[in-house]
Amino acid sequence: MIAATHQHPAYRVGSREFVVAAAEPVTPEVRHLVLMPRDGGPVAPYQAGSHVVVDTAAGRNAYSLTGDGSTPDRYEISVLRCRDGGGSAWIHDELAPGSVVTIEGPRAMFAPRYDQRHALLVAGGIGITPILSHARYLARWGGTAEIIYSYRPGAAAHLNEIRDAGFPVHEATTVARTRELLAERFADQPLGTHAYACGPAAMLETYRELGLAAGWPESRLHLERFQLADLDPGEPFTATVRSTGARVAVAAGTSLLDALSEAGVAVASMCRQGVCGECRVGVASAASLDHRDAVLTPAERDAADSIMCCVSRGTDVEVDL
């Protein structure tokens, strides 16, 4: 991150304390938090679809901001309680109005294309959060959109807000209906439309498959993953640390990230699922690389000069650390 010391404080995106101003359930499983800066100063505006990183007792988690991003005086996020406990359970169980949390960001990894002529917004479950942000942004600046929202009956967060955003909303409560709607809406969008989807891995696969089948080039199919399909443990391999020459054995089922940190080589990480790009390390050489992340583009994979060490593996990998 570039230290922009000359910038106005309204552009601060480093680690900063916020106070929980409100914490309301929006469904039995989803809690909506309003976060105000503890120092009372301004907060940075953000592009639609941005997220903040929340320091929880169980690690750092990224959550999408639900606002339109322009001139905010607060940040709002909606957090689904995940079955595996972890950071989301801490947010649900430990935070109350008045609690102080440390957050970082906002960061944009799912921003609208500046030149889009129209948007097709697709949300599955809690994936509604960045989609709501996109819809509010478009409503604020006079854009047009069409929305598909797929949810389990009774579990839809922000259903009223998305219905009130000012755009047509197509709702689906089954996998089959979601598929049908995607195929139908992909076939009938004006030239220049960009599509944005956030939801479970399986829905995103369907989205990509049907988008390509409808003749949309990849460059129009934007998506944000919040979970990747479960990965197999992989084969054991050896990594060499370039600066010290240290050799690190990476066992099957252990990530390169964990093996490096056990060997005393710390690498920053966040999602640990190959989604966020935080743990990218340079590769000086490798006999082979098995990229299992959702960050690198095909061209970056072919370049074979970096990997996301939380999920990706290889053989005889020399890391540029």
Next chain:
Amino acid sequence: MGTIAEVAPGGLSLPVWPSEPETVDATGRSYLLLGFGPEAASVVDTWARDVGALGPSTIVRSARFDPAAVTAALASTRCGVRIMVAGPQDDVLMTLAAARESGAEPEELRSFVTRTDVLPVFCAHCRATNSVEAVPGGIAVCPACATVLDVHPHLSAVRGSFLGSDTTARELT
């Protein structure tokens, strides 16, 4: 792919045209084929034949680029379309610019130029864009205001035209 593919050489940004018509992209779901002038007819015919059953196609043939007609044709397409343009360089450049303006991505555009001795020039003085017989780096007379123009060797892909400025602009009078 590869319409106006490269910036070449040495900082000059000039279109590099393929020597053969580009082939039909089979991943499209519908096709808009635009042909200008008689030389484009057979190119468009070949494209139409190759599109065959890949998807519905709309064919627009005309003598010259007409902004209103091209914009209307673009507006009637749906995302998933592939746009293919054949004709003299000036008509092709203006059509590609209109397609980009309508939101077309580079992957959705293909083209073929039947002659390169004409190009669109934007006159910096009267602000009209006209087709003239000229080469990039050469000289042309603006058909609208009669200024003698240097045709700068840089294509604005957004405008689909080259910049022309008064050849005597640097002289003190």
